[in-house]
Amino acid sequence: xxxxxVRHQVVDVxxxxxxxxxxxxxxxxxxxxxxxxxxxxxxxxxxxxWISQGPVTERFEAAMAAYIGAPHAVAVSSCxxxxxxxxxxxxxxPGDDVIVxxxxxxxxxxxxxxxxxxxxxxxxxxxxxxxxxxxxAAAMTEHxxxxxxxxxxxxxxxxxxxxxxxxxxxxxxxxxxAHAIGxxxxxxxxxxxxxxxxxxxxxxxxxxxxDGGMAATRHEDWAARMRVERLHGIDVDAxxxxxxxxxxxxxxxxxxxxxxxxxxxxxxxxxxxxIDAAIERRRVLERRYRDALAGCDAVELLAGREGARGSxxxxxxxxxxRALRIDRDGVLKAMLAENIGVGVHFRALPAHRFFRAxxxxxxxxxxxxxxxxxxxxxxxxxxxTEQEQDDVIAALLRILGYYRA
Ligand SMILES: *Cc1c(COP(=O)(O)O)cnc(C)c1O
Numbered sequence: 409x410x411x412x413x414v415r416h417q418v419v420d421v422x423x424x425x426x427x428x429x430x431x432x433x434x435x436x437x438x439x440x441x442x443x444x445x446x447x448x449x450x451x452x453x454x455x456x457x458w459i460s461q462g463p464v465t466e467r468f469e470a471a472m473a474a475y476i477g478a479p480h481a482v483a484v485s486s487c488x489x490x491x492x493x494x495x496x497x498x499x500x501x502p503g504d505d506v507i508v509x510x511x512x513x514x515x516x517x518x519x520x521x522x523x524x525x526x527x528x529x530x531x532x533x534x535x536x537x538x539x540x541x542x543x544x545a546a547a548m549t550e551h552x553x554x555x556x557x558x559x560x561x562x563x564x565x566x567x568x569x570x571x572x573x574x575x576x577x578x579x580x581x582x583x584x585x586a587h588a589i590g591x592x593x594x595x596x597x598x599x600x601x602x603x604x605x606x607x608x609x610x611x612x613x614x615x616x617x618x619d620g621g622m623a624a625t626r627h628e629d630w631a632a633r634m635r636v637e638r639l640h641g642i643d644v645d646a647x648x649x650x651x652x653x654x655x656x657x658x659x660x661x662x663x664x665x666x667x668x669x670x671x672x673x674x675x676x677x678x679x680x681x682x683i684d685a686a687i688e689r690r691r692v693l694e695r696r697y698r699d700a701l702a703g704c705d706a707v708e709l710l711a712g713r714e715g716a717r718g719s720x721x722x723x724x725x726x727x728x729x730r731a732l733r734i735d736r737d738g739v740l741k742a743m744l745a746e747n748i749g750v751g752v753h754f755r756a757l758p759a760h761r762f763f764r765a766x767x768x769x770x771x772x773x774x775x776x777x778x779x780x781x782x783x784x785x786x787x788x789x790x791x792x793t794e795q796e797q798d799d800v801i802a803a804l805l806r807i808l809g810y811y812r813a
Contacts (some may be wrong), residue, residue: 412669412763418516420806420809422615422742422744422746422803422806422807422810423745424742424745424746424810425740428745430537430689430746430748430806431742431747431803432691432747433745433747434487434505434747434748434749435748435800436749436787437613437749437785437787438614438748438749438751438787439791439792440611440789440791441790441791442675443678444763445678446678446679447673449674449677450671450675450676450678453670453673453674454671454736456625457671458672459669459671459765460669460670461483461639461668461669461670463667464669464670464673464674464677464776465483465667465673465687466670467677468483468673468676469482469483469674470488470595471642471677472607472622472676473624475589475596475680475683476589476597476605477597477610478600478601478605478624478625478654479625479626479628479764480624480627480628482623482624482631482633483621483622483667483668484609484620484622484623484634484667484745485619485620485665485667485668485675486515486610486619486621486666487586487606487608487610487621488515488518488519488621489516489606489621489638489664490622491516491520491556492519492522492523492529492602492604492666493604493623493633493638493664493666494582494604494625495519495522495523495525495582495682495789496523496633496634497552497604497629497630497633497634497663498554498589498630499553500520500525500554500580501523501525502524503523503551504519504524504525504526504552504554505526505528505546505553505639506523506525506526506527506552506554506555506556507529507539507547507548507554507555507753508520508527508528508529508530508556508558508560508609509530509531509538509539509543509556509557509776510529510531510756510758510769510772510777511532511534511537511538511560511754511773511776511779511780512558512559512584512754512758513586513754514757514762514763515586515759515764516584516733517763518770519758521766524552525789526551526767526799527757527766528547529547529595529757529758529768529769529772529773530544530553530555530562530734530773531543531547531679531772531773531774531775531776532779534771535710535777536560536609536711536713537560537561537564537667537776537779537813538557538558538559538560539570540570541572541573542573543572544570544573544574545573547701547772548574548577549571549652552574552577553579553580554580554581554582555570555574555579555580555582556582556583557570557582557583557584557601557602558584558586558587558718559585559588559598560583560587560592560710561586561710561721561753562588562591562598562720563591563712563718564588564591564593564598564716564717564718565583565593565715566713567581567583567601567602568595568601570626570629571602579602580603580604581602582602582603582606583598583601583603583604583605583606583764585599585600585606585607585608586608586610586613586681587608587719587722588718588719588721589614589683589687590614590683590687590719591716591717591718593715593716593717594715594716594718595684598719599624600608600624600626603625603627604623604624604625604626604627604630604677605623605624605625606621606622606623607623609621609676611777612647613684613721614683614686614687614719614721614790615676615680615683615737616679617668617672617673618672618673618675619788620668620672620673620676624625632668634665634746636661637661637662637663637664638664638666639663639664640661640662640663640664640665641659641660641661642657642659642660642692643657643659648674653770665706666723687719687720687790689790690719690790691718691720691787693723693794693797694718694720694723694788696794696797697788697797697801699723700805701801701804704805705728706727706728706731706732706812707726707727707728707729707808708725708726708791709726710724719789722753722785723785723786723787723788723798724753724783724785725783725804726779726783726794727782728741728782729782730759730799730813731808732811732812732813733812734811735781736752736781738811739784739808739811740752740784742807743784743803743807743812745804746803746807748786748787748800748803748804750784751779751785751786752784752785753783753785754780755780756770756777756779756780756781757773758770758772758773758777759777769811786800786804
């Protein structure tokens with residue numbers, strides 16, 4: 409293995425212990441690059457005379473449906489909104505239990521609570537930090553109606569095998585695909601592996617509209633219901649209301665204000681064409697990280713699944729406690745002192761007092777709880793240069809070397 413090249417003279421002492429930082433300027437954990445083409449697309453909408461949900465949102469939906477290969481795609485304001493609408497479309501409500509992985513962002517469980525149902529924790533696999541058929545089976549109750557599988561870090565879950573864990577019980581299988589645009593399993597795209605999927609276009613995700621989301625589904629009636637519920641529960645889109653011929657619109661159900669705007673859709677549409685190239689770049693960087701850290705026994709890397717093509721949304725390492733004199737938070741602080749931004753994906757749901765108060769308890773998910781204390785995410789985005797990545801690797805190896813047990 410070639411040692412990483414480092415621009416500055418590196419002494420063995422990490423910055424947090426008095427050494428000189430590997431980087432002079434902060435490397436952010438995620439950098440969002442909006443190219444000139446996307447900027448022009450947004451400007452065109454701003455000048456068009458219509459900036460909320462309208463024709464560009466429709467084009468973005470069509471482009472996303474085609475990209476994923478999903479029959480229906482409904483643009484909304486966030487992944488959280490998409491999960492909420494999907495649960496409602498599936499008929500999930502009070503009295504129903506919905507299985508969620510313990511290792512996820514709060515939004516996955518919040519959507520279940522917004523739907524009036526009860527989130528039930530399932531533990532995750534130590535190597536993928538995702539649900540397994542065994543953990544789903546262990547979390548089943550007599551009221552289980554649905555499972556939300558999170559494609560952790562963009563590595564696709566085998567949703568079909570999770571569904572089989574329920575035995576003969578018919579379960580609604582939803583995908584939290586916030587990390588997983590562009591991911592596939594045995595040739596089937598994330599977003600088409602269950603009954604419905606929710607994508608996030610939040611600022612840190614592989615494709616971003618600033619804030620935004622998309623619900624994909626194979627059920628036509630779900631899509632129709634979500635289109636009405638995302639926009640006040642009225643039966644005609646706002647853009648159509650603004651047309652030349654006036655038609656009375658009518659509120660037909662209790663709706664939400666979950667729509668996307670054409671400004672956001674323009675930003676998203678401009679990225680769909682380049683998403684595969686961006687993901688390919690992420691995969692190259694992911695392989696470089698793997699090669700550089702393969703021989704290091706103070707960290708463990710997540711496992712890929714056979715037949716899976718991940719979207720390389722996150723690069724997550726696990727700190728091996730017995731190999732070091734510091735814990736994950738010690739490594740995290742030392743990385744920041746080297747001017748390297750890092751993340752934690754995630755603190756497991758029972759680590760949050762709100763979810764403990766909802767009955768989501770640590771003892772229900774021991775693997776997630778242990779992982780929650782060990783994981784650290786390194787910078788990985790399509791704009792990261794190899795020189796910057798070498799800085800990340802140099803900083804990490806320097807810290808792990810200095811604090812070796
Ligand atoms: C980011 C994220 C969400 C929430 O996405 P929003 O678009 O911000 O609502 C949900 N689930 C997971 C796993 C996420 O990482």
